[in-house]
Amino acid sequence: MPIVLVTGATAGFGRAIALKFAENGYDVIITGRREERLISLKNEIETNYKRKVALLCFDVRNSYDVAAALNSLSGDWKKVDVLVNNAGLAQGLSTIQEGNLDDWNTMIDTNVKGLLYISRIVLPWLIDNGKGHVINIGSVAGKYAYPKGNVYCASKHAVDAISKSMRIDMLPYGIRVTAINPGAAETEFSLVRFKGDEDRAKQAYLGYVPLSADDIADIAWFAASRPAHVVLNDIIVTPLAQASPAYMHKNNP
Numbered sequence: 001m002p003i004v005l006v007t008g009a010t011a012g013f014g015r016a017i018a019l020k021f022a023e024n025g026y027d028v029i030i031t032g033r034r035e036e037r038l039i040s041l042k043n044e045i046e047t048n049y050k051r052k053v054a055l056l057c058f059d060v061r062n063s064y065d066v067a068a069a070l071n072s073l074s075g076d077w078k079k080v081d082v083l084v085n086n087a088g089l090a091q092g093l094s095t096i097q098e099g100n101l102d103d104w105n106t107m108i109d110t111n112v113k114g115l116l117y118i119s120r121i122v123l124p125w126l127i128d129n130g131k132g133h134v135i136n137i138g139s140v141a142g143k144y145a146y147p148k149g150n151v152y153c154a155s156k157h158a159v160d161a162i163s164k165s166m167r168i169d170m171l172p173y174g175i176r177v178t179a180i181n182p183g184a185a186e187t188e189f190s191l192v193r194f195k196g197d198e199d200r201a202k203q204a205y206l207g208y209v210p211l212s213a214d215d216i217a218d219i220a221w222f223a224a225s226r227p228a229h230v231v232l233n234d235i236i237v238t239p240l241a242q243a244s245p246a247y248m249h250k251n252n253p
Contacts, residue, residue, distance in 0.1 A: 001052070004224075005029040005080050007060060007118055008087030010037035012187030013137055016213035017084055019045065020221045027052040029077060031069070031087070033059050060087045060114030061106075070121045078125045082224050085115045086137045088159075090152040091195070104151045111155035115162065123166075127173045131228075134170070135220050136163045138181040140236060146245035153245075156181075167233065176231045178223045183238030183245070185211035207250030208241035 004021040008014040010032035018028050022045040032038050035057040042053040054077050058065040088111045091103040115136065126132030141149055142156030163179040170177055186205045215237070223232040241249045 001025065001027050002081040003027045003029065003077065003079060004082040004084060005031070005122060006084045006086055007031045007114070009041060010034045012213050013182075013185070013216045014084070014086040015041055016217035017086060017220050019049075020214075020217035021082070021224070022049040022051045022053075024221060024225070025051070026082070027054075029054040029056065029073070029080070031056045031058065031060075033057065060117060061109040063113075063117045066114075066117040067121060070118070079129055080122060080125055080132065081129075082133045082135065083118070083122050083126070084135045084137065084220060085118055087114050087118075088137060088139075088155075090149075093148045095148055096150050099151065107152055107155045111152075112158045112162075115159060119162075119166065123170070123175075126170075126175050131174060133176040133178065133224055134166060135178045135180060135223060136166075137216070138163065138179050140181050140183045140238060140242075140245050142181055143236060144244045144246065149245065163234070174228075178232050179234050180216060180219055180223070181234070181236045182211055182216055183236075183242045184208075184248070185213065185216065185239075187213050208239060208248065210239050211237065 002025070004026045006014050006018045006028065009018045009030035014032070018030050018041060022028050028045055028051060030038055030041055030053060038055045038057055042055050045051050045053050054073060056069040058069040060066060089107065091106050092100050094100065136159055138159040139156040141153045142160040145153045160179060163177055167177040219235060219237060223235065226232065
């Protein structure tokens, strides 16, 4: 059976993507920091879709933990067909001169270095297997900067550049690389950005219909299920109400 490895699978896009691939016959490797959520997802996949699940609990910011966890997988589990680099977050919303250094480090360490740590281990597996597909979850923030988004935008611009470079590096090996860049989506994203402030998080989604985690899972599956010679390189997806991070049309502004 084919295997998908999904980082940041405890909520949002990652959880929905893991379920979508399991629904379509994939065995799943799920990773994240919250073990109880990984266990719940594992049980759901095994019960509803009868697929095998490998659970790895670690923080992508720690290169040693990443290597130890991934290298603990048995030989068959290393025959990964699709890697989804989904783990990522935003923290804070401020001008650079008022920025929080801890927030900056968390975003760079997770969104950029975490993706690199995972890819450095898994890409050689895909090369050894002679096939594969990498799906990097970026953001419209990686295409356009917006007020007070500075470091988050920078981290997602880095994902955009890494995806382009990865596509070149993987070309001789026949490994596909897709970047999916969502706009406003109602997940835990805003709750994390605003550090648990539920009222402020809800304000981000008022007055329009945002994307959902299932929308992004559908797109990830569509990209992965194209014929082997077809690559969807770069996908930008927004809700109807959004033209770019800075341009929204809300019914109730």
